[in-house]
Amino acid sequence: MSLMGNERKDLKILYVLVTLGLSAILLYPLGCVLMQSFATQGEEAGLFHNYTALLNQERFWVALGHSFTVSGLSALISASLAFLCAYGLHFTLIDKRIKKIFQIIVLLPLFLPSITYGFAVIYSFGRLGLVSQLIAPPPFSIYGFWGLLFADVIYTLPAAFLILHNAFYYVDRNFTIVSRLMGDSPLRTFYMTAFRPVAGALISAFILSFFLAFTDFGIPVSIAGEYSVIATELYMTMMGAIPNFGEGAVIAMAMLVPSIVSVVLLRYAERFNFRYNKLSKGDVSANPLRDRLFMGYYGLIALALLSVFVVMFVVPFVKQWPYQPYFTLDVVKRILSDDAVWQVYTHSVAVALASAFVGCVVCFVAGLIKARSNLSGWCQTTMDIFAMIANTVPGMVLGIGFLFAMSGTWLANTFLILILANLVHFFTTPYMMATSAFSKMNAGWETTGALMGDSWIKTVWRVIIPNSWSTILHMFQYFFVSAMVTISAVVFLTGARTMLLTTKIKELQYFEKFEEIFVLSLLIFFTNVFAKCLFDYLAEQAEKPNNTFFQSLTRTLNQLISKLWGRRATSQSLS
Amino acid sequence: MLELHNVCKRFGDRDILTDINLSIQKGEIVSILGPSGCGKTTLLNLILGLTDITAGKLFCDGEDLSRVPMQKRGFNIVFQDFALFPNLNAYENIVYGLRNRPNTSSQEEVNELIDLLGLRKHLDQRIDELSGGQKQRVAIARTLVMKPKVLLLDEPLSALDGIIKESIKERIRRVARQYKLTTLIVTHDPEEALTLSDRVLIINNGKIAQFADPQTIVNEPADDFIRQFILRQLNVKRSNILKLFNESHAHEIPQNTWERAGYHIHQAVA
Numbered sequence: 041m042s043l044m045g046n047e048r049k050d051l052k053i054l055y056v057l058v059t060l061g062l063s064a065i066l067l068y069p070l071g072c073v074l075m076q077s078f079a080t081q082g083e084e085a086g087l088f089h090n091y092t093a094l095l096n097q098e099r100f101w102v103a104l105g106h107s108f109t110v111s112g113l114s115a116l117i118s119a120s121l122a123f124l125c126a127y128g129l130h131f132t133l134i135d136k137r138i139k140k141i142f143q144i145i146v147l148l149p150l151f152l153p154s155i156t157y158g159f160a161v162i163y164s165f166g167r168l169g170l171v172s173q174l175i176a177p178p179p180f181s182i183y184g185f186w187g188l189l190f191a192d193v194i195y196t197l198p199a200a201f202l203i204l205h206n207a208f209y210y211v212d213r214n215f216t217i218v219s220r221l222m223g224d225s226p227l228r229t230f231y232m233t234a235f236r237p238v239a240g241a242l243i244s245a246f247i248l249s250f251f252l253a254f255t256d257f258g259i260p261v262s263i264a265g266e267y268s269v270i271a272t273e274l275y276m277t278m279m280g281a282i283p284n285f286g287e288g289a290v291i292a293m294a295m296l297v298p299s300i301v302s303v304v305l306l307r308y309a310e311r312f313n314f315r316y317n318k319l320s321k322g323d324v325s326a327n328p329l330r331d332r333l334f335m336g337y338y339g340l341i342a343l344a345l346l347s348v349f350v351v352m353f354v355v356p357f358v359k360q361w362p363y364q365p366y367f368t369l370d371v372v373k374r375i376l377s378d379d380a381v382w383q384v385y386t387h388s389v390a391v392a393l394a395s396a397f398v399g400c401v402v403c404f405v406a407g408l409i410k411a412r413s414n415l416s417g418w419c420q421t422t423m424d425i426f427a428m429i430a431n432t433v434p435g436m437v438l439g440i441g442f443l444f445a446m447s448g449t450w451l452a453n454t455f456l457i458l459i460l461a462n463l464v465h466f467f468t469t470p471y472m473m474a475t476s477a478f479s480k481m482n483a484g485w486e487t488t489g490a491l492m493g494d495s496w497i498k499t500v501w502r503v504i505i506p507n508s509w510s511t512i513l514h515m516f517q518y519f520f521v522s523a524m525v526t527i528s529a530v531v532f533l534t535g536a537r538t539m540l541l542t543t544k545i546k547e548l549q550y551f552e553k554f555e556e557i558f559v560l561s562l563l564i565f566f567t568n569v570f571a572k573c574l575f576d577y578l579a580e581q582a583e584k585p586n587n588t589f590f591q592s593l594t595r596t597l598n599q600l601i602s603k604l605w606g607r608r609a610t611s612q613s614l615s
Numbered sequence: 616m617l618e619l620h621n622v623c624k625r626f627g628d629r630d631i632l633t634d635i636n637l638s639i640q641k642g643e644i645v646s647i648l649g650p651s652g653c654g655k656t657t658l659l660n661l662i663l664g665l666t667d668i669t670a671g672k673l674f675c676d677g678e679d680l681s682r683v684p685m686q687k688r689g690f691n692i693v694f695q696d697f698a699l700f701p702n703l704n705a706y707e708n709i710v711y712g713l714r715n716r717p718n719t720s721s722q723e724e725v726n727e728l729i730d731l732l733g734l735r736k737h738l739d740q741r742i743d744e745l746s747g748g749q750k751q752r753v754a755i756a757r758t759l760v761m762k763p764k765v766l767l768l769d770e771p772l773s774a775l776d777g778i779i780k781e782s783i784k785e786r787i788r789r790v791a792r793q794y795k796l797t798t799l800i801v802t803h804d805p806e807e808a809l810t811l812s813d814r815v816l817i818i819n820n821g822k823i824a825q826f827a828d829p830q831t832i833v834n835e836p837a838d839d840f841i842r843q844f845i846l847r848q849l850n851v852k853r854s855n856i857l858k859l860f861n862e863s864h865a866h867e868i869p870q871n872t873w874e875r876a877g878y879h880i881h882q883a884v885a
Contacts, residue, residue: 484698487665491691492761493715506702594702 050496051413054405062426065460069441076289076444090286103268107254114192115249122200128334130208131324145342147198151568153525153542156561157191158262163351168362170351183265191259196249207241243309251302255434257528270295274436292437303432356559375559388541391455395462396519407474431468435528438465443532453535461529466522470515477511506594509582517575521568616641622671624657631657632821642795646808649818655801659767664688691763695770697754699742705753706738712761720760732756748779768800772807784811805845
């Protein structure tokens with residue numbers, strides 16, 4: 041009967057709501073996919089008919105093999121490049137500003153939908169591409185394997201980089217000194233002090249890059265051409281001329297298997313990580329040759345990344361690429377004056393904002409249950425299990441699951457279904473942001489609040505939330521940017537009236553309207569850049585000790601709520 | 616005023632506390648002393664209501680509080696790390712509970728507390744701008760504003776250094792006397808316990824080793840544990856300090872055979 045009665049009731053209700061909700065939008069759709077994979081038409085015998093039918097087709101194995109090859113190779117390249125990028129940021133004495141600029145450049149791909157890179161690579165390195173014309177066309181065809189590989193590396197580089205960059209923060213600099221004093225050769229020192237400590241992160245980066253490339257839809261649909269991969273096979277089976285849902289479901293299950301294996305391996309790789317509690321931030325030794333080499337390296341990477349993006353800014357601003365490369369604003373003006381464009385834009389932004397809002401609330405509550413409640417360990421593990429499953433399911437499988445689960449119902453072709461899909465798809469990272477922040481907060485706050493007469497909700501409102509603004513903003517930003525660029529789940533769920541920018545781009549591909557594609561991509565890009573700057577700024581403000589903006593925000597909200605609930609605001613003594 | 620009858624606490628198959636029987640008067644300052652892991656914080660949590668009592672009963676002013684929820688018992692606690700709310704300044708922390716129960720303390724009473732704890736100059740400061748001692752006093756003020764029947768303190772002095780310790784000790788004593796407030800303090804430091812409190816409750820392995828006033832404990836320790844754990848510490852400290860000030864320490868005759876021998880040898884040789 042300790043912190044009894046009311047807290048448990050509030051929490052228990054929330055727990056049930058969250059569990060039921062997440063089960064409905066995560067477990068149920070997955071179950072539907074499983075069920076569909078066994079569904080047969082007519083009198084065909086056997087539960088596994090769809091499975092045997094598919095596994096007997098050579099095209100399936102070819103596509104699967106291609107997927108593994110290109111994803112594996114791009115993951116290898118990505119992880120290696122990212123390792124050197126991150127190493128350079130921590131272990132060289134290059135000017136801080138240059139390091140900052142490079143970090144921005146390497147994270148640029150996160151602000152665009154993956155489908156755009158496919159087209160950007162074609163327009164840069166294709167036969168008549170920007171780079172091809174300026175320098176020289178590549179010796180291989182950009183359609184198919186090579187384009188896929190290049191675009192996948194660009195796509196996965198930011199994620200791999202973030203993992204390794206973060207891992208290097210936990211490396212103890214003093215190790216280098218100790219290693220040298222023990223007489224290690226420079227190579228051995230490098231191995232022991234820079235490579236081995238981040239080995240776990242390296243493996244994680246590789247596995248994550250593999251997973252991202254394997255499950256991505258945007259790049260294959262734009263640049264794979266004849267080189268079939270699982271993603272394109274799945275899409276064609278589901279949305280092609282003759283849809284075969286049963287077979288599609290089997291392909292979806294097939295996509296799920298490497299995903300599950302990846303995530304399991306990721307958790308195993310965690311074991312190689314050691315985290316030091318007391319880190320010494322020693323100085324880096326001076327070495328101009330090393331610094332110059334890294335500058336060159338950064339230059340190359342930046343050039344490769346930017347060369348792909350610059351085409352996005354060039355094509356819409358010329359009369360007709362590539363035959364009439366004269367600067368003009370006419371093309372852009374024409375496209376932006378089309379109401380349809382703005383309508384789709386509004387859809388995307390609205391869905392992104394709504395997904396962010398709903399996502400923040402759900403992840404916040406789930407995080408509270410996991411990290412700051414007295415509920416039984418079993419309840420807390422449930423939240424983790426949801427996060428793990430949400431993390432493992434590829435967007436396409438999720439989209440298909442939603443399609444099976446909700447087509448024919450009132451939810452089909454609504455914005456709500458898109459919001460729910462985003463919520464589940466991007467659940468894990470913000471959930472972990474929340475649990476991480478909550479577990480660092482003082483453990484005595486809820487008890488203190490309770491002793492002062494607060495109900496649990498009151499303490500959450502008056503103490504926990506005001507101290508989590510920075511985290512909440514980062515969560516919001518993550519949901520928003522991810523929702524703006526996502527395509528793999530929503531491509532199955534958008535209807536004629538609920539188009540999003542990314543699915544519109546897919547549609548424009550069919551009509552070969554590439555200028556429109558790039559203009560829409562630019563819209564997404566600038567919106568995301570604006571959102572990132574805005575939320576970064578707000579989060580920074582929230583962390584400052586005298587964050588009067590948030591104090592007055594909280595007070596205004598408090599007063600509003602008091603008025604709505606008709607309670608007397610007893611805040612005379614509080615300024 | 617506060618009585619525990621045969622209180623036991625089990626976690627799974629581990630007995631944390633067994634057969635705790637004690638009776639505390641109103642306005643007494645009682646220290647709960649013991650080595651790490653002896654169960655003293657658990658005892659505090661039982662009294663507060665943060666954890667359930669496995670067996671036994673807890674009475675306050677004759678009323679059985681064993682199954683009463685924490686918020687309804689009328690006790691309050693100051694945690695070891697203070698648990699102050701960083702989004703509010705010192706004053707807002709102190710009056711936090713008045714939002715829920717506005718009539719608990721009047722403005723004059725709040726002001727009196729602020730002055731008693733010397734916090735007048737710090738009211739507008741943010742929590743992270745305060746020193747350890749100031750935070751401690753804000754945390755105490757916050758609890759006292761709610762006029763608890765019993766005040767619990769979990770290792771209040773362990774986060775503080777030297778001189779501040781003495782000053783906080785003094786303030787705790789003053790507050791307890793002025794408000795006739797029953798105060799329970801958990802500590803692992805014998806010196807703190809024996810100099811601050813009216814009576815000391817010594818816990819060892821989940822059982823009460825002795826519950827008496829400081830003089831009795833020093834002169835008539837109940838068992839060897841107390842002698843070894845508590846008195847020896849104090850004696851060593853004492854002789855170190857006396858040596859530092861170059862005074863003779865010939866008056867204290869050690870109880871233990873070995874120490875007595877050493878003492879005699881020392882006398883012979885010195």
